[in-house]
Amino acid sequence: MITRDEFDTIARNGIWKQNTSIAQILGLCPLLAVTTNAVNGIMLSLATILVMALSNVAVASLRNFIPHEIRIPVFILIVAALVTVVDLLFNANLHELYLVLGIFIPLIVTNCIVLARVEAFAAKNPPLQSTLDGVFMGVGMLWTLALLGALRELLGNGTILGGIDMVFPALQPIHVLPESYPGFLLGLLPPGAFILLGCLIAWKNWMDARAAERARLKPPAPVASAGCH
Protein backbone atom coordinates (compact mmCIF):
# COMPACT_ATOMS: atom_id res chain seq x y z
CA MET A 1 0.00 0.00 0.00
CA ILE A 2 2.43 2.62 1.17
CA THR A 3 6.08 2.40 2.07
CA ARG A 4 7.70 4.02 5.05
CA ASP A 5 9.72 6.24 2.72
CA GLU A 6 6.66 7.41 0.84
CA PHE A 7 4.93 8.27 4.10
CA ASP A 8 7.96 10.20 5.34
CA THR A 9 8.23 12.15 2.10
CA ILE A 10 4.54 13.07 2.10
CA ALA A 11 4.67 14.09 5.76
CA ARG A 12 7.86 16.11 5.37
CA ASN A 13 6.62 17.83 2.22
CA GLY A 14 3.36 18.81 3.86
CA ILE A 15 4.71 19.96 7.18
CA TRP A 16 7.90 21.68 6.13
CA LYS A 17 9.40 21.39 2.67
CA GLN A 18 6.33 22.36 0.64
CA ASN A 19 4.45 24.03 3.49
CA THR A 20 1.38 25.67 1.95
CA SER A 21 1.80 29.01 3.64
CA ILE A 22 5.57 29.54 3.85
CA ALA A 23 6.92 27.52 0.90
CA GLN A 24 4.16 27.36 -1.71
CA ILE A 25 2.73 30.71 -0.54
CA LEU A 26 -0.77 29.60 -1.48
CA GLY A 27 -4.11 30.38 0.09
CA LEU A 28 -3.04 33.78 1.39
CA CYS A 29 -6.53 35.24 1.28
CA PRO A 30 -8.00 33.04 4.03
CA LEU A 31 -4.66 33.16 5.82
CA LEU A 32 -4.71 36.94 6.12
CA ALA A 33 -8.39 37.12 6.93
CA VAL A 34 -8.48 34.50 9.62
CA THR A 35 -5.22 34.55 11.57
CA THR A 36 -6.15 37.41 13.87
CA ASN A 37 -5.76 34.84 16.63
CA ALA A 38 -4.39 31.34 16.97
CA VAL A 39 -7.77 29.70 17.61
CA ASN A 40 -9.23 30.99 14.33
CA GLY A 41 -6.17 29.78 12.45
CA ILE A 42 -6.42 26.33 14.01
CA MET A 43 -10.14 26.10 13.29
CA LEU A 44 -9.72 27.06 9.64
CA SER A 45 -6.89 24.55 9.32
CA LEU A 46 -8.95 21.76 10.87
CA ALA A 47 -11.76 22.44 8.40
CA THR A 48 -9.20 22.56 5.58
CA ILE A 49 -7.66 19.24 6.62
CA LEU A 50 -11.08 17.63 6.38
CA VAL A 51 -11.88 19.12 2.99
CA MET A 52 -8.42 18.46 1.51
CA ALA A 53 -8.42 14.84 2.64
CA LEU A 54 -11.90 14.32 1.16
CA SER A 55 -11.26 16.10 -2.13
CA ASN A 56 -7.89 14.37 -2.57
CA VAL A 57 -9.32 10.92 -1.96
CA ALA A 58 -12.26 11.63 -4.28
CA VAL A 59 -10.06 12.87 -7.12
CA ALA A 60 -7.48 10.12 -6.62
CA SER A 61 -10.19 7.47 -6.81
CA LEU A 62 -11.72 8.97 -9.95
CA ARG A 63 -8.45 10.03 -11.58
CA ASN A 64 -8.49 7.28 -14.20
CA PHE A 65 -11.91 8.37 -15.45
CA ILE A 66 -11.05 12.03 -15.84
CA PRO A 67 -9.77 13.03 -19.30
CA HIS A 68 -6.72 15.25 -19.11
CA GLU A 69 -8.25 18.11 -21.13
CA ILE A 70 -11.22 18.66 -18.82
CA ARG A 71 -9.54 17.83 -15.52
CA ILE A 72 -9.73 21.36 -14.10
CA PRO A 73 -13.52 21.80 -14.48
CA VAL A 74 -14.04 18.30 -13.12
CA PHE A 75 -11.75 18.99 -10.14
CA ILE A 76 -13.57 22.22 -9.39
CA LEU A 77 -16.88 20.41 -9.64
CA ILE A 78 -15.73 17.71 -7.23
CA VAL A 79 -14.19 20.10 -4.71
CA ALA A 80 -17.12 22.52 -4.76
CA ALA A 81 -19.68 19.72 -4.44
CA LEU A 82 -17.79 18.09 -1.57
CA VAL A 83 -17.33 21.31 0.35
CA THR A 84 -21.02 22.11 -0.02
CA VAL A 85 -22.07 18.64 1.08
CA VAL A 86 -19.71 18.79 4.08
CA ASP A 87 -21.14 22.21 4.93
CA LEU A 88 -24.73 20.93 4.74
CA LEU A 89 -24.05 17.75 6.70
CA PHE A 90 -22.23 19.65 9.43
CA ASN A 91 -25.06 22.14 9.68
CA ALA A 92 -27.72 19.44 9.92
CA ASN A 93 -26.05 16.80 12.08
CA LEU A 94 -23.30 18.46 14.11
CA HIS A 95 -24.88 21.81 14.68
CA GLU A 96 -22.83 22.74 17.76
CA LEU A 97 -19.58 22.09 15.93
CA TYR A 98 -20.96 23.84 12.86
CA LEU A 99 -21.51 27.01 14.85
CA VAL A 100 -17.78 27.02 15.65
CA LEU A 101 -16.31 25.65 12.44
CA GLY A 102 -19.12 26.46 10.03
CA ILE A 103 -18.11 29.94 8.96
CA PHE A 104 -14.72 28.61 7.94
CA ILE A 105 -15.99 25.90 5.61
CA PRO A 106 -17.24 28.23 2.85
CA LEU A 107 -13.98 30.17 3.22
CA ILE A 108 -12.11 27.06 2.18
CA VAL A 109 -13.63 27.16 -1.29
CA THR A 110 -11.64 30.33 -1.88
CA ASN A 111 -8.46 28.53 -0.89
CA CYS A 112 -6.55 27.65 -4.02
CA ILE A 113 -4.44 25.18 -2.04
CA VAL A 114 -7.25 22.63 -2.26
CA LEU A 115 -7.28 22.73 -6.05
CA ALA A 116 -3.49 22.93 -6.13
CA ARG A 117 -3.05 19.67 -4.20
CA VAL A 118 -5.76 17.95 -6.23
CA GLU A 119 -4.00 18.95 -9.45
CA ALA A 120 -0.42 18.46 -8.28
CA PHE A 121 -0.80 15.31 -6.22
CA ALA A 122 -4.17 13.55 -6.16
CA ALA A 123 -4.49 13.47 -9.95
CA LYS A 124 -1.31 11.39 -10.17
CA ASN A 125 -1.31 9.27 -7.03
CA PRO A 126 -3.38 6.50 -5.44
CA PRO A 127 -6.12 7.35 -2.91
CA LEU A 128 -4.22 6.45 0.27
CA GLN A 129 -1.20 8.57 -0.56
CA SER A 130 -3.48 11.39 -1.70
CA THR A 131 -5.45 11.35 1.55
CA LEU A 132 -2.22 11.54 3.53
CA ASP A 133 -1.01 14.37 1.32
CA GLY A 134 -4.21 16.29 2.03
CA VAL A 135 -3.90 15.68 5.76
CA PHE A 136 -0.24 16.63 6.01
CA MET A 137 -0.61 19.71 3.82
CA GLY A 138 -3.36 20.69 6.25
CA VAL A 139 -1.13 19.96 9.25
CA GLY A 140 1.58 22.15 7.72
CA MET A 141 -1.00 24.88 7.31
CA LEU A 142 -2.22 24.29 10.87
CA TRP A 143 1.05 24.99 12.63
CA THR A 144 1.88 27.92 10.38
CA LEU A 145 -1.50 29.56 10.85
CA ALA A 146 -1.48 28.84 14.59
CA LEU A 147 1.97 30.43 14.91
CA LEU A 148 1.04 33.40 12.76
CA GLY A 149 -2.23 33.84 14.65
CA ALA A 150 -0.47 33.61 18.00
CA LEU A 151 2.11 36.22 16.96
CA ARG A 152 -0.56 38.54 15.60
CA GLU A 153 -2.77 38.43 18.67
CA LEU A 154 0.22 38.76 21.00
CA LEU A 155 1.27 41.86 19.11
CA GLY A 156 -2.23 43.21 18.60
CA ASN A 157 -3.97 42.35 21.87
CA GLY A 158 -1.35 40.93 24.21
CA THR A 159 -3.27 37.65 24.56
CA ILE A 160 -2.73 34.01 23.78
CA LEU A 161 -5.66 31.84 22.65
CA GLY A 162 -8.07 34.73 22.23
CA GLY A 163 -11.37 33.33 20.97
CA ILE A 164 -10.92 30.04 22.84
CA ASP A 165 -14.13 30.84 24.69
CA MET A 166 -15.98 30.44 21.39
CA VAL A 167 -14.82 26.84 21.11
CA PHE A 168 -14.78 25.93 24.81
CA PRO A 169 -17.03 28.40 26.62
CA ALA A 170 -15.42 27.51 29.96
CA LEU A 171 -11.97 28.74 28.95
CA GLN A 172 -10.82 32.32 28.80
CA PRO A 173 -8.05 33.93 26.73
CA ILE A 174 -4.76 34.26 28.60
CA HIS A 175 -3.37 37.75 28.94
CA VAL A 176 0.39 37.44 28.56
CA LEU A 177 1.08 41.12 28.56
CA PRO A 178 -0.41 43.34 31.27
CA GLU A 179 -4.09 44.18 30.80
CA SER A 180 -3.05 47.78 30.26
CA TYR A 181 -1.21 46.83 27.06
CA PRO A 182 -2.69 49.30 24.56
CA GLY A 183 -2.57 46.85 21.65
CA PHE A 184 -0.68 47.31 18.43
CA LEU A 185 -3.31 47.44 15.71
CA LEU A 186 -0.86 46.66 12.91
CA GLY A 187 -0.64 43.13 14.23
CA LEU A 188 -4.34 42.56 13.59
CA LEU A 189 -4.53 44.26 10.19
CA PRO A 190 -3.58 42.58 6.90
CA PRO A 191 -0.29 44.53 6.51
CA GLY A 192 0.84 43.14 9.87
CA ALA A 193 -0.04 39.66 8.67
CA PHE A 194 2.04 40.20 5.53
CA ILE A 195 5.01 41.45 7.53
CA LEU A 196 4.89 38.55 9.98
CA LEU A 197 4.37 36.05 7.16
CA GLY A 198 7.45 37.53 5.49
CA CYS A 199 9.38 36.98 8.72
CA LEU A 200 8.21 33.36 8.87
CA ILE A 201 9.24 32.75 5.26
CA ALA A 202 12.64 34.32 5.94
CA TRP A 203 13.03 32.11 9.02
CA LYS A 204 12.20 28.99 6.99
CA ASN A 205 14.67 29.96 4.26
CA TRP A 206 17.33 30.64 6.88
CA MET A 207 16.71 27.23 8.48
CA ASP A 208 16.90 25.54 5.07
CA ALA A 209 20.06 27.42 4.10
CA ARG A 210 21.69 26.49 7.40
CA ALA A 211 20.74 22.83 6.99
CA ALA A 212 22.08 22.83 3.43
CA GLU A 213 25.32 24.44 4.59
CA ARG A 214 25.77 21.82 7.31
CA ALA A 215 25.05 19.01 4.87
CA ARG A 216 27.70 20.43 2.54
CA LEU A 217 30.34 20.83 5.24
CA LYS A 218 29.73 17.51 6.93
CA PRO A 219 31.53 14.51 5.46
CA PRO A 220 29.04 12.20 3.75
CA ALA A 221 27.28 10.22 6.43
CA PRO A 222 27.68 6.46 6.29
CA VAL A 223 23.95 5.91 6.34
CA ALA A 224 21.97 7.91 3.84
CA SER A 225 20.44 10.52 6.08
CA ALA A 226 17.00 11.59 5.04
CA GLY A 227 16.83 14.36 7.60
CA CYS A 228 18.89 16.99 5.82
CA HIS A 229 17.27 19.20 3.30
Added chain:
Amino acid sequence: MSTVREFTAPGMAARTAAILFVFVIVFTGLLSGAYQWTKPAIEASAAEEKMKLIDEVLPRSEYDNALLRDTVALPPVPELGLADPSTAYIARRAGQPVAAVFEAVATDGYAGKIRLIVAVRADGRVAGVRVTQHKETPGLGDYVEVKKDKNKARPWIAQFAGLSLADVPAREWKVRKDGGRIDYYAGATVTPRAVTKAVLKAAQWFEASRNTLFAQGDAR
Protein backbone atom coordinates in the same frame (compact mmCIF):
# COMPACT_ATOMS: atom_id res chain seq x y z
CA MET B 1 -5.76 0.09 -37.96
CA SER B 2 -9.30 -0.20 -36.79
CA THR B 3 -8.66 1.99 -33.77
CA VAL B 4 -7.97 5.08 -35.89
CA ARG B 5 -11.61 6.05 -35.95
CA GLU B 6 -11.73 6.34 -32.19
CA PHE B 7 -9.15 9.06 -32.17
CA THR B 8 -10.74 11.50 -34.60
CA ALA B 9 -11.09 14.96 -33.12
CA PRO B 10 -14.91 15.09 -33.12
CA GLY B 11 -15.06 11.64 -31.60
CA MET B 12 -12.70 12.62 -28.80
CA ALA B 13 -14.57 15.84 -28.20
CA ALA B 14 -17.88 14.02 -27.98
CA ARG B 15 -16.42 11.46 -25.60
CA THR B 16 -14.90 14.16 -23.38
CA ALA B 17 -18.13 16.12 -23.38
CA ALA B 18 -20.06 13.00 -22.44
CA ILE B 19 -17.71 12.33 -19.51
CA LEU B 20 -17.98 15.89 -18.29
CA PHE B 21 -21.74 15.64 -18.60
CA VAL B 22 -21.81 12.49 -16.50
CA PHE B 23 -19.66 14.13 -13.79
CA VAL B 24 -21.95 17.14 -13.72
CA ILE B 25 -25.07 14.97 -13.44
CA VAL B 26 -23.61 12.81 -10.68
CA PHE B 27 -22.31 15.68 -8.54
CA THR B 28 -25.38 17.85 -9.05
CA GLY B 29 -27.43 14.86 -7.95
CA LEU B 30 -25.21 14.48 -4.91
CA LEU B 31 -25.64 18.15 -4.06
CA SER B 32 -29.40 18.24 -4.44
CA GLY B 33 -29.72 14.99 -2.51
CA ALA B 34 -27.67 16.35 0.37
CA TYR B 35 -29.63 19.60 0.28
CA GLN B 36 -33.02 17.90 0.38
CA TRP B 37 -31.92 15.49 3.08
CA THR B 38 -30.47 18.13 5.40
CA LYS B 39 -33.10 20.83 4.77
CA PRO B 40 -35.57 19.92 7.56
CA ALA B 41 -32.85 19.62 10.21
CA ILE B 42 -31.19 22.88 9.15
CA GLU B 43 -34.50 24.75 9.15
CA ALA B 44 -35.44 23.33 12.55
CA SER B 45 -32.21 24.41 14.20
CA ALA B 46 -32.41 27.84 12.57
CA ALA B 47 -35.94 28.30 13.98
CA GLU B 48 -34.85 27.17 17.43
CA GLU B 49 -32.07 29.73 17.44
CA LYS B 50 -34.47 32.46 16.40
CA MET B 51 -36.55 31.76 19.51
CA LYS B 52 -33.47 32.11 21.66
CA LEU B 53 -32.62 35.35 19.91
CA ILE B 54 -36.00 36.92 20.56
CA ASP B 55 -35.22 36.67 24.27
CA GLU B 56 -32.07 38.68 23.66
CA VAL B 57 -33.75 41.55 21.83
CA LEU B 58 -36.87 41.79 23.95
CA PRO B 59 -36.89 40.85 27.66
CA ARG B 60 -39.63 38.40 28.54
CA SER B 61 -40.79 40.62 31.40
CA GLU B 62 -42.08 43.21 28.92
CA TYR B 63 -44.89 41.13 27.50
CA ASP B 64 -47.31 38.49 28.66
CA ASN B 65 -48.74 37.03 25.47
CA ALA B 66 -47.70 33.91 23.58
CA LEU B 67 -45.39 35.88 21.32
CA LEU B 68 -44.52 32.98 19.06
CA ARG B 69 -48.15 32.42 18.15
CA ASP B 70 -49.01 36.11 17.80
CA THR B 71 -47.66 36.56 14.32
CA VAL B 72 -48.17 38.72 11.27
CA ALA B 73 -47.21 37.24 7.92
CA LEU B 74 -45.26 39.88 6.01
CA PRO B 75 -44.98 39.96 2.23
CA PRO B 76 -41.47 40.61 0.86
CA VAL B 77 -40.50 44.03 2.27
CA PRO B 78 -37.85 45.79 0.16
CA GLU B 79 -37.36 48.47 2.87
CA LEU B 80 -36.17 45.74 5.24
CA GLY B 81 -34.05 44.10 2.57
CA LEU B 82 -36.33 41.07 2.64
CA ALA B 83 -36.84 39.44 -0.73
CA ASP B 84 -38.92 36.63 0.74
CA PRO B 85 -42.05 36.63 2.89
CA SER B 86 -41.26 36.71 6.60
CA THR B 87 -42.98 36.74 9.94
CA ALA B 88 -43.30 39.51 12.50
CA TYR B 89 -44.03 38.66 16.14
CA ILE B 90 -46.22 40.98 18.18
CA ALA B 91 -45.57 41.35 21.90
CA ARG B 92 -48.53 42.42 24.01
CA ARG B 93 -49.12 43.18 27.63
CA ALA B 94 -52.70 42.87 28.89
CA GLY B 95 -53.81 42.86 25.28
CA GLN B 96 -52.06 46.12 24.40
CA PRO B 97 -49.25 45.89 21.82
CA VAL B 98 -45.89 46.77 23.40
CA ALA B 99 -43.42 45.79 20.72
CA ALA B 100 -42.87 44.05 17.41
CA VAL B 101 -40.04 41.65 16.61
CA PHE B 102 -39.17 41.21 12.96
CA GLU B 103 -36.36 40.34 10.63
CA ALA B 104 -34.28 42.73 8.56
CA VAL B 105 -31.40 42.23 6.18
CA ALA B 106 -28.42 44.47 5.56
CA THR B 107 -27.76 43.87 1.90
CA ASP B 108 -24.50 45.84 1.66
CA GLY B 109 -22.24 44.01 4.10
CA TYR B 110 -18.62 43.25 3.31
CA ALA B 111 -19.41 39.66 2.36
CA GLY B 112 -23.02 39.17 1.42
CA LYS B 113 -26.15 39.68 3.42
CA ILE B 114 -26.23 40.31 7.16
CA ARG B 115 -29.46 39.02 8.68
CA LEU B 116 -30.78 40.84 11.71
CA ILE B 117 -33.55 40.44 14.20
CA VAL B 118 -34.95 43.74 15.42
CA ALA B 119 -37.34 44.50 18.25
CA VAL B 120 -39.03 47.92 18.25
CA ARG B 121 -41.28 49.11 21.07
CA ALA B 122 -44.70 50.55 20.35
CA ASP B 123 -43.37 54.09 20.96
CA GLY B 124 -40.78 53.63 18.19
CA ARG B 125 -37.77 53.01 20.44
CA VAL B 126 -35.52 50.17 19.38
CA ALA B 127 -35.58 47.50 22.09
CA GLY B 128 -32.73 45.45 20.73
CA VAL B 129 -30.93 44.23 17.63
CA ARG B 130 -29.00 41.03 17.04
CA VAL B 131 -27.19 39.63 14.04
CA THR B 132 -28.53 36.19 13.21
CA GLN B 133 -26.52 35.29 10.14
CA HIS B 134 -23.55 36.86 8.39
CA LYS B 135 -20.45 36.05 6.42
CA GLU B 136 -18.31 38.96 7.56
CA THR B 137 -14.58 38.43 7.97
CA PRO B 138 -13.80 36.44 11.14
CA GLY B 139 -11.86 38.57 13.59
CA LEU B 140 -12.45 41.81 11.72
CA GLY B 141 -16.04 42.69 10.86
CA ASP B 142 -17.74 39.97 12.85
CA TYR B 143 -17.95 41.98 16.08
CA VAL B 144 -21.48 42.96 15.07
CA GLU B 145 -22.31 39.51 16.38
CA VAL B 146 -22.39 39.69 20.19
CA LYS B 147 -20.64 36.35 20.62
CA LYS B 148 -17.63 37.57 18.65
CA ASP B 149 -17.52 40.99 20.28
CA LYS B 150 -14.57 41.41 22.63
CA ASN B 151 -16.38 44.04 24.66
CA LYS B 152 -18.66 41.72 26.62
CA ALA B 153 -19.86 44.39 29.05
CA ARG B 154 -21.22 46.63 26.33
CA PRO B 155 -21.23 44.88 22.96
CA TRP B 156 -21.22 47.03 19.84
CA ILE B 157 -24.73 46.07 18.79
CA ALA B 158 -26.15 47.17 22.17
CA GLN B 159 -25.76 50.79 21.06
CA PHE B 160 -29.02 50.58 19.20
CA ALA B 161 -31.09 49.73 22.25
CA GLY B 162 -33.14 52.76 23.26
CA LEU B 163 -32.58 54.74 20.06
CA SER B 164 -35.68 56.28 18.61
CA LEU B 165 -36.33 58.38 15.54
CA ALA B 166 -38.11 60.88 17.78
CA ASP B 167 -34.91 61.59 19.78
CA VAL B 168 -32.25 60.98 17.17
CA PRO B 169 -32.77 62.33 13.65
CA ALA B 170 -32.14 59.91 10.78
CA ARG B 171 -28.96 61.73 9.70
CA GLU B 172 -27.32 60.79 13.01
CA TRP B 173 -28.07 57.06 12.58
CA LYS B 174 -24.67 56.58 11.00
CA VAL B 175 -21.24 55.45 12.10
CA ARG B 176 -19.03 58.24 13.43
CA LYS B 177 -16.88 58.16 10.32
CA ASP B 178 -19.94 59.22 8.31
CA GLY B 179 -20.88 61.95 10.78
CA GLY B 180 -23.30 59.97 12.91
CA ARG B 181 -23.29 58.88 16.51
CA ILE B 182 -22.69 55.13 16.19
CA ASP B 183 -19.27 53.97 17.36
CA TYR B 184 -17.31 51.35 15.46
CA TYR B 185 -13.95 49.62 15.75
CA ALA B 186 -11.12 50.65 13.44
CA GLY B 187 -10.27 48.13 10.79
CA ALA B 188 -13.77 47.31 9.64
CA THR B 189 -16.21 50.07 8.75
CA VAL B 190 -18.25 48.46 5.99
CA THR B 191 -19.91 45.95 8.31
CA PRO B 192 -21.08 48.34 11.08
CA ARG B 193 -22.14 50.85 8.42
CA ALA B 194 -24.33 48.25 6.73
CA VAL B 195 -25.86 47.13 10.02
CA THR B 196 -26.51 50.72 11.14
CA LYS B 197 -28.24 51.51 7.86
CA ALA B 198 -30.41 48.42 8.12
CA VAL B 199 -31.46 49.28 11.70
CA LEU B 200 -32.37 52.80 10.62
CA LYS B 201 -34.46 51.43 7.77
CA ALA B 202 -36.12 48.99 10.15
CA ALA B 203 -37.04 51.81 12.55
CA GLN B 204 -38.40 53.88 9.67
CA TRP B 205 -40.37 50.97 8.29
CA PHE B 206 -41.83 50.36 11.76
CA GLU B 207 -42.89 54.02 12.03
CA ALA B 208 -44.68 53.77 8.71
CA SER B 209 -46.39 50.44 9.27
CA ARG B 210 -46.91 50.35 13.04
CA ASN B 211 -50.69 50.62 12.90
CA THR B 212 -51.29 47.99 10.24
CA LEU B 213 -48.81 45.72 12.03
CA PHE B 214 -50.47 45.95 15.43
CA ALA B 215 -53.98 45.76 13.97
CA GLN B 216 -53.25 42.46 12.28
CA GLY B 217 -51.76 40.45 15.13
CA ASP B 218 -53.85 37.78 16.72
CA ALA B 219 -54.56 39.05 20.25
CA ARG B 220 -55.23 35.76 21.94
